[in-house]
Amino acid sequence: MPVIPVNTPSATYNVTIAPNLLPTLHSRLRKLNPGKPFRPFIITSPNIWSLWSKPFLASFKEPPTVLFHPAGERHKRMASVESLAQQLSTAGADRDALLLAFGGGVIGDITGFLAAIYMRGIRYVQIPTTLLAQVDSSIGGKTGVNLATGKNLIGSFHHPQAVFADTDLLRTLPPAELRAGLQESIKAGVIYDAKLFRYMEQNAEAILSTKRNADPTPLAKVVAASVRVKAEVVSQDEKESGLRMILNFGHTIGHAIEAATNYKQLLHGEAVAWGSIAALSVAVARNTISEKDANRIANLILRYGPLPTFKATAEKLVSLTSRDKKNRSGIRSFILPTAIGKVEIVRNVTEPELLAATNAMLTLMRQR
Amino acid sequence: MPVIPVNTPSATYNVTIAPNLLPTLHSRLRKLNPGKPFRPFIITSPNIWSLWSKPFLASFKEPPTVLFHPAGERHKRMASVESLAQQLSTAGADRDALLLAFGGGVIGDITGFLAAIYMRGIRYVQIPTTLLAQVDSSIGGKTGVNLATGKNLIGSFHHPQAVFADTDLLRTLPPAELRAGLQESIKAGVIYDAKLFRYMEQNAEAILSTKRNADPTPLAKVVAASVRVKAEVVSQDEKESGLRMILNFGHTIGHAIEAATNYKQLLHGEAVAWGSIAALSVAVARNTISEKDANRIANLILRYGPLPTFKATAEKLVSLTSRDKKNRSGIRSFILPTAIGKVEIVRNVTEPELLAATNAMLTLMRQR
Structure with a gap:
């Protein structure tokens, strides 16, 4: 246990x-x-x-x-x-x-x-x-x-x-809630635990199985590994003065999506999944991550979907990020992946960058 | 300064x-x-x-x-x-x-x-x-x-x-608010600072003067002495696990009076003043304080009045004290004065004692 x-x-x-x-x-x-x-x-x-x-x-x-x-x-x-x-x-x-x-x-x-x-x-x-x-x-x-x-x-x-x-x-748990929760596990893998990420790639079917008699071990393994990431990060930075911010990967745009849809249409994990895809776009445009790693992350996020679509313009979503709690004196903190299992915290993401990334995410959504 | x-x-x-x-x-x-x-x-x-x-x-x-x-x-x-x-x-x-x-x-x-x-x-x-x-x-x-x-x-x-x-x-400040605030200064004297209490006895007229050109020194002295009591008590017991409780002298019945009158009729200091008189009654009945000291305290409280009257039964007031934040697992903490400048915290005040003291307070109120 x-x-x-x-x-x-x-x-x-x-x-x-x-x-x-x-x-x-x-x-x-x-x-x-x-x-x-x-x-x-x-x-x-x-x-x-x-x-x-x-x-x-x-x-x-x-x-x-x-x-x-x-x-x-x-x-x-x-x-x-x-x-x-x-x-x-x-x-x-x-x-x-x-x-x-x-x-x-x-x-x-x-x-x-x-x-x-x-x-x-x-x-x-x-x-x-x-x-x-x-x-x-x-x-x-x-x-x-x-x-x-x-x-x-x-x-x-x-x-x-x-x-x-x-x-x-x-x-x-309704299957959609299981899948939405697994998006936070993917996030844990992306920001901190490459092994967890790989395990979720290789065992997706077993993890997602909702049959009553399905072997619970794969899902239980994911739960324990995700908890370990959260517990370690929080233990190192209780009040989010530094490291703990990495847990907010995907949350800047994710929160904006939830606000734009009045917290009614998407589950939190689903909004964060779309937000992660937008954050990936910023990272790719900045060359902080290889295209190969970015694709692996995006593919895993979509593999644990389907992610529901929603209606909002990029302008609206970006304007909603200006109220993000992570902002200090008007400056946004933003979490960018640099490889599977590694991220960096940057404070200079501009509004045009965010708009471009959000538009890329919306385009992807409409194509599916 | x-x-x-x-x-x-x-x-x-x-x-x-x-x-x-x-x-x-x-x-x-x-x-x-x-x-x-x-x-x-x-x-x-x-x-x-x-x-x-x-x-x-x-x-x-x-x-x-x-x-x-x-x-x-x-x-x-x-x-x-x-x-x-x-x-x-x-x-x-x-x-x-x-x-x-x-x-x-x-x-x-x-x-x-x-x-x-x-x-x-x-x-x-x-x-x-x-x-x-x-x-x-x-x-x-x-x-x-x-x-x-x-x-x-x-x-x-x-x-x-x-x-x-x-x-x-x-x-x-409206004169009634000045007088109500001074009740907390009297409290500070009763629980911790006999010198402040004496000063308030001897300089009541000067302290209460609201003339614009009145010498502000007596009132400013009372403010500084009262602040010192509060600051010292809080510094010794930030989270109210012990000593800080003494600041609640008069507040058990005081809060009940405020609740019974929907926070509309009395200023906080006025309610605490009546509550202090009830607490004094408990102390006198228990012989924890001399009648002489009890009278000095009651007289000073009334001297800084007039305290407004209100309508509530003793039963109602005592029943309202059962929701006091100071209670732990149904046991009431109560602050009793033992001399001018000294109090004790007791946990065994019974409902009949509280009822008798509250009735004594209500009788005094009706006589005035």
Whole structure:
């Protein structure tokens, strides 16, 4: 059972990846705070809860209070946080409360943020149910909600006490969500782990198989390798002053696509996949990467598609990047791949370059 | 010019107290972040701005963007934070933005919280305009907003880079706000500084004088002494794991009074004053304080009144204390004075004790 540590100046915790974790949850949670009061509150979506409440509750003598929050990026807003906080307060949650985020990235981000600001900070645990949440968003302490003007513009750094990634949960994932999550694994390969990238090239069919009795090992291997990338990067640069920025590969244009389509049409991983293709275009035009490597990356991204199409002009998308959180005093940071497994952070990408790359990406999209 | 340091594990900064600070603001702010981009945004109330914008802007070549937020505890809500964040984002604020909280406690609390969560944390400076904000809420990094179920139930610890308390600003303060702020100074004396308490007993008339040409020294002395108490306590216990709790003297019932009157009828300092009288009652009933000292405290609180009356039953008020943030796993922490300048933290105050004390306070209120 892979147990991968995250070690940052402000927190140390483990990501545990294994099948059949849910039925042993209670004792795992108790071990996190030995001798302290145990006052768990579950935050989940109605859909996840209807599928998985039974194994989740199997180890609990007294079922914890359950608060529901709808899935979907458009519900990741301040009003939802306030409503959940109100429900916590009414249910008597105090500073000893322990929030359990049981769901995908939206549930994890909003629960983490709620834990960060409820009574100025309480504990929480991530129990991610989607691939994207297991390999990316549940790890690293970034929490937050969206504004109408952009994604995750409001938030806190607040680490979970632990992450429990039960790979059995991936069995009920819609195929599109599985594929979208795998885009973040491809990203992990591109930015940091050439071996993972190669493994995903060579085992695509086995990894993507959604048959119930398919061998889970290839997918579980990808999950563990992706978590390792995220955990190592975050451990080296908790607050994103340098290295951690590389995790944003594909996210500049990716976030713009999500904003332009009102967070409704594309899954996060799908938007990032298109954003990665645009970023590749910038790298190719600058000659920071060989055409051969660029093609391998683009092909792998498309292999794990299909990526949905959307309507937006390059001008609109580029103008939306001006609100990117990574910008400082108007200067954009941008992540460019230099080889499979290697990237660089540059601060001088110009608007004409971005426009050309975004247009190239849109042309590719229309051709398919 | 008193410059009082705050030294905590997560931040070190100064509180500067002096008349005529506003006209020199620009150079003071520039000195905080030498060599870094200077992108200030002012958060203030329309009323404060109409009175003081001229001296505030006197030292600025380019006037910063001004965002308005209405004063008043009932506007200290998540929706206001979201609206301000949206305005910041539209105005192009990024991680280099510096927020300037120019107003009373509500403006300070909401601006600090906005700074804590905008793009996961940006810098801010407190420029408090009320006595309450100068002596209490601008110092110590507690930021936050209210829920319908209680005060400050949502928030973060996020220290300002500096506090500039211009005592000239107190000249335009409505007399009721001056008196309400002085209740927090009385609290500072009761919990920590017998000398300040005595000074306030002996110089009440001079301190309370609102004549324009009145000697400002007595009031300025009280401000500096109160700030020193707050700064020392916060420096010793940043996150309120122990000592800092003593600042909550009078606040358990005080917060309940504010909630019961929908944050509309009483100023914060007035509610805390009534709450202090109730806490004194508990202390007298328990014999933790001599009747003589208890009377001196109650008399000083009433001397700096008049305290407005309100309608609420003791039962209602005590039931509202069950949501107090200081409670852990249902156990209330309560601050009891043991002498002038000394308090103790107890965890075994019972509901009947609280009811009796609250009834005694309500009886006193009705007699006046």
